[in-house]
Structure formats: C-alpha cells, structure tokens
Amino acid sequence: MKRSGWRKLFIDIWKVKEIYILLIPGVIWYIVFAYIPIYGLTLAFKSYNAALGIFHSPWIGFENYRYVFRDPEFWSAIWRTLYINLGRVIFEFPFPIILALILNEVRVNRYKKVLQTVYTFPHFLSWVIVASIMINTLSSRGLVNALISVFGGEAVNFLGSTKLFIPMLYVTNIWKSAGWTMIIYLAAIAGIDTEQYESAIIDGASRLQMMRYITLPGIKSTIEILLILQIGNIMTQGFDQIFNLSNPATSKVGEILDMYIYRITFLGPADFSFSTAVSLFRSVINFAFLILADRAAKMLGSEGLFA
C-alpha cells in the first residue's frame, strides 16, 4: 500500500516533469539566497569564525545575547525605533486616507489624473534621491526657508537640529509615499457599490455625509489591513530614509535599530554573531507586533490578515 503510494506520487510528478523543470531555477534561487540566509540567523547562537563559515562555526547557546542585552546602546536603539515608528502610525498613517477621500471628490477627470501622477511620482525615486532633494529644499537657501523669510521669520536648520529631525522624517516620508498609498485607498473606494450613493442622494445626504457614512466605512477593511501591516513593520521601517537624511549632527536621534546594526556591523570591527543576534531579536519583536496587531484587529471585529 505504502509502496504503491510512493509509486503513484512518482508517476504523478513524472507526468508533469516539464513543469517541475520550470520550477527548478526559482527554487534554487530561493534556497541559496533566501533560505540559507534564514539558516544563517543561527549565527546568533554561534561564535562566528570566518574560516569555518556560517555552517561550521561552533554553537555557544545564548552567550551572544548576554552581551546584547547588556549593551545600553541596543536598548536605546530599540526604544528609539518604537518611538519613531509609533509616531509614523499617528502622524503619517492618516494622511493618504484623507488625500484619497478628497481626491475622490474631484469631478474633473483630467485634473484628477494629473494630480494622481504628481502625487505618486516621488514613490518611484530612491531615498538617496529624495534625501538629496530634501537636503536642498530644507537648506538655508532652500524653498522652505525662503518662504519663512518672506513671512519675516528666522531661518530654520531643519535637518541639522536634533529637535526637528524626527518631525522632518514624518514630513519627508509623507511627501514621498502618501500619494502611492492613496492609490490603494482610491482602488478600495472604486470598489464601493454605487447604489449606496444613489440611494443616499435620494435621501438628500450631503457629500460630507456620504464621505463619512459610506466612503469611510467602505474602505474600513483596507485601512485595517494597511494599519496591521504598518504595525507589523514597526521594527524594520525607515532605514533607507534615516540613513540618507541623517548627518553627524543628528545621527544619534535617528539611530533606530537597523542603523545601530549597520553601524556595529559595517563601520568598525565587526562581530557578526553579535550583529546577527541583534538582527534576529529585531525580527522576533517585529513578528510579535504583526501577530499582536492582527489579533487586536480581530478582537475589534475586523477580518485581519491571517484567515
């Protein structure tokens, strides 16, 4: 019975061997460049030795974590990451929703298309480019300080000030990504049943009322999913942005966990096991946040991410 089961399976696979051959290159790529690095996370419990490599370095249990947990810079990087990225949920998250609700009200289709193109464009530029643009715009001779001086204010050193650095992270990220996220909400709005609006118009509802009672509830599940995803990214968000926007004056206020990992790994004498231990810890917290956000959303009656 068992043998014939294996035989049948083998025959089934042999029948589709051509498809399996198509699958091979991709699977090899995943094994080598995704799964071996995942296995490489075991370095967190090893003492890395360059001569022995990832696979043969000796196991040392939780030894690395004794040092990680004793490092005050590690803890401050964690709190800074949570602080900055929770701020993103509060200050950045609502903006694309508002933008989508407003753009949806525009009846002139041509103008709507133009606005959409303008809003989404910065998303396709790297943070290297956007940071360069922002450094210029926020500089002493840039756009923003020119506006401030027109109104008689003092020039502000936006990117060199430790106080303003984090707010600037929110502003520049909204500038870059809000338009693109808006598209997702616009798609959700387009999926709302138009009959609801028609009957609301007959009932004499105003446009603001329709926005509040039809459109907003209509995109509720999209909002929830994006919120869960954002919370599930709380430990990993923002490296590209901060790496390119920070400078010696602000490098401390912006040192989120990923910046800390980069600094201890690639700037100075590296202890790859220590770095991997930090990196694994970060992934675990991150995953915990994702699951927690999902559970919380389900408890509040939403569908959540994982069915």
Added chain:
Amino acid sequence: MSSIHRRIELLDIILLIFLTIWAGVIILPFLNVVGVSFATEKEYYNSMLVLIPKKVTLDNYKVLFQDGRIWIGYRTTLLLVLFGVSLNMFLTTTMAYALSRPIPFRRFFVYFIVITMMFNGGIIPLYLLMKQLNLINTLWSVILAYGVNSFYLIIMRNYFMSLPVSLIESAKLDGASEWRILFSIVLPISMPIIATITLFYTVDRWNEWFNAMIFIRERTLLTLQLALRSIVLERQSSQYFSASEIYTKQFSEGMKMAAVVVTMLPVMCVYPFLQKYFVKGILIGAIKG
C-alpha cells in the same frame, strides 16, 4: 435647495485648493533642484530662492560630467538593469507559471515562497554568504541578491491562474510542451502583467543602492544611486549654517543638484507615460492579495 447647491460648490473649491497646494508641495522641491542645477553661483547666493534661474548656465553639468562618477554610475546601473531584470523576469515567470499549473506539492511550494515574505535572514548572513561564494566586489552579488520578489511572483501567478484553462489544455492535446505553452501561448496573452512586473523590477534595479553599498567596495562599480550619494554627501557640511563657510567654499550645490537631475531624469521622463501600468500593478496586487 439652492443653498445646498452653493455649499457644494464651495466645498469643491476648498478641496481643489487643498489638492493644488499639495501638488505644489510635491512639484516645487523638484523645480528648486532643477533651478539650482542651472544657476550660477552668484545668483544662488544673491537671490533668496532659485526656481527659474535668470541666467542659465551649463557649468554645473560640465563639472559633474568631468568628475566621472556619474558615468561610472550610469554604466553600472545600466548593466544591473540589463542583467538583473533579465534574471528577475526569467526566474519569476517560470516559477509563477509552474505554480499556476496543477502539480503535486503546489501548496508546499507556495508556502515555501510566502514564508520568505515574513522572515528573512537580513543583511548579515547574506553578506557572509556572498563572501563565501566569492561574489564580493562583483556585480553578480547585487544581481543575485535580488532574484525574485515574492510579491511580484504571487501577482503574476494569480494572473496566470485567471487565464482560461481550456486554452492550455487544448495546446497540450496538440502535443505542445509546457515550455512551448508558456512562451507561445501564455506569455503573448499576458503582456499587460509582464510589462507591469518588468517595469517594477526595472525601477527597483534603477534604485538599487543598499546591497551594492554593502557588497561592492570597488569605486569603479558604484551604482548610479551610490554615485549620487557620494557626490551629494561629499561636502555634507555645506548644509550646516555657518556664515563664514558659505562664501569660502566653491559652488558645489549646483553640481550636486545637477547630479540629482541626471539621476532622476530617466524615471521622470518615462513615468507620466507608464503611470497607468504602475497603478494597474498595484491594483491587481490589492485585489488578489
């Protein structure tokens, strides 16, 4: 009744003003960059703000191209796009097609992919792997590190699964091989998704810098983004406020902004025409995902 009508008109105007201001917030920084890149040093320091320079000069671009880094950047990034996107499309298309067909262990392979969307080893194991494979300081490290984007793969697979099965079955009855079915039947009718995903990969490759920064120390293999980074951050101190410093340094701002323009110009030129493909891509992803 008419009062309600008028209130609606007012609302429209307020919303349009808000949206137009936001469009200005997006556009003006670009204009500022382009303006400075064509401005003379004198105008930059004498006027409060350069949006459209009174005296247009190409000096900044001359200095930039003499510097050479931007050429290195363009060469590396064009190679990266050429080889990288080819590899991306080959791996993604074959795998997406194979997983759209009914085969044993299909669920296993789909999970095999989805798991990597939630967990990854991060940069350190990947760096050590590249070292062990002797790929450090070669373009191959960057090409291979980003072989398949699981999200794009799933989008493409969903598209293939939405195609009529009868089309493929009848080709099979005619004795066509799977390879042939993929290339002469499935791909020709899947051009919209192929175009969209190719575009996504091209942009990703164009913007590639982090892996390249970690894996490649060789100055002759700078990617375009890293060339820009090294130019803009070269005199990072210039963004600090120091009155004495402002007049002593040479006009590097203009050259930096010229570098920004040269780096983003290709994206800027094609984006308005290809925007609908990008949007289509995210919509397919949003609906199916």
